[in-house]
Amino acid sequence: MRGLLFAVLLAGIPSAASAQEVKSVFAGADPDIEVSDGQYWIYTTGGDESLSVWSSPDKVKWTRGEPLVRLKDVAWADDDRVRHFLWAPDMVQANGSWHFYYSVGPQNPTPSRIGVATCKGPAGPCTDSGKPLVTGGNGFEAIDPAVFVDPKTKTPYLYAGGSAGAKLRAWVLKPDMVSIDHEVKVETPPNFTEGAFMHYRKGIYYLSYSAGRWNDASYQIHYAVALSPTGPWRYGGPLLVGDKRYRGPGHHSFFEDPKDGKWYIAYHRWEGQIGDGPYNGERRVAIQPIQYRDDGVIDTIRMK
Template sequence: MRRPLRAAGLLTLALLTVLPSAALGQARSLFAGADPDIEVADGRYWIYPTGGEGLSPWSSTDMAQWTRGDPLIRLKDIPWVRNDRAPIHFLWAPDMVQAKGGWFFYYSVGPQNPTPSRIGVAVCKGPAGPCTDSGRPLVNDGGKGFEAIDPQVFVDPKTQTPYLYAGGSAGAKLRAWTLKPDMVTIDREVPVETPPNFTEGAFMHYRSGVYYLSYSAGQWNHANYQVHYAVALSPTGPWRYGGALLQADKKFKGPGHHSFFQDPKDGAWYIVYHRWENVPGNGPYDGQRRVAIQKISYRADGAILPIKMN
């Protein structure tokens, strides 16, 4: 029998026996896109999906009707990409963060070959931009079993320390760093264990004394793509595995690469993710993924209830 974790003097995770899935409210299919990050600001919800040559936000006042904004940043705006002799680049999996009195936009520049993937950061005027690249890659040591993709920055509410999580796919390795107060410079790398079934797309959120590390498992263009999670009492572990949260069903395939947020309007927690809709078989799939949003729930002991999409 596993010993329980304790936080704030209370038994919070007895842990974490995954219960049968329970429907937690209808998922809303929003727009074509993938790898969504979400922020709430200025009375609007802002979603930042993967782009190609540019990264644009989508915004809404009600989580139902969404409008696409102008690009926050484009490949041609990034000097260290312009000067690279690699034949092709794409912008992937961004993460917008409001911290230290400003807005900071983190993104992947890939693919891994012929040059290693890298992570960049831009400083923005607000959630709708405009954004200006910092002038240099933030993480520039991809390769050798690590792919520098899928950045997520989490500011620890206890210490106000900003942590950068990144990695996946090629090697499926998770790494973490602390950032300096300017939010555009690495302070130091911190040891972190790669959790079970990790592929990519790490996301950290904090609730009631517990740190929740969630991430994608499986292959991005197959039905086995899904969301798993682990928990800890610090932002760098040690992790206690919680199991799968979000998996394919008969109608929706390959849900993953997600973010969580707490709605300031009602205090409820939501997950935003992408999925393949109305595709047969188990993959590989081609074509457009769609972004979806759905309310989630927690058990009394802190475990997240598995999510049923339909």
């Protein structure tokens, strides 16, 4: 039965869905969204030297909170040779605690690294672990962390990588969520650039990710599926691509809203841009519902 489902799932490229409601909510990039205590929480890139959270009771009105991590408080990121930046955060609740993962770059002349802080709640405060969780090098860029706790086995996985090396890697985390247990070998899926995200629904593991270049019209979201959180992947094709109005949609997260039982995607895009890029200015975060077919395929998303 599982084999049949898997074959049907990828029998063809997903067809376009009907126009769906979407709302551009605020300036930011690389959104990770969580739902807790009746509130929605979005963690974004923005500010370069700090990472903050936005909260909302209804996905419409958003309030920015205090910074969760400041670069000046991450002692291990200090280097007089180059200015560093923070980006691509991911917040996860596991084992009774909240854990906040983030990227420190650039890759050159110092290697990019992934850090993690433990937080008292979705709004912080957060305390850094005091050391990098993963360090890049040898052609691998340690960026864009995404942590997924397998609902079937309760195993926590960390996915990361992309950009210059365009390589996906994965690790199993220890129960403390701030240290590595071991690395798991995974394939890099077709057209992978960065921004991996994993979610699970009805027996299917969905690996989605950004393809193309982050600051031009080639940026888009693709996905692949598997029957385990580490593959092997079956490529599902493009899921969200730019159009004449909104360009370069990418670096996203999915969530199931407990209030209405629907699945949504949060992503960023360039608005008010002309041509193929490269673009300048601020990207904006957008949220919209997604639709699954009966066989598990995600309908192609059209922006509104």
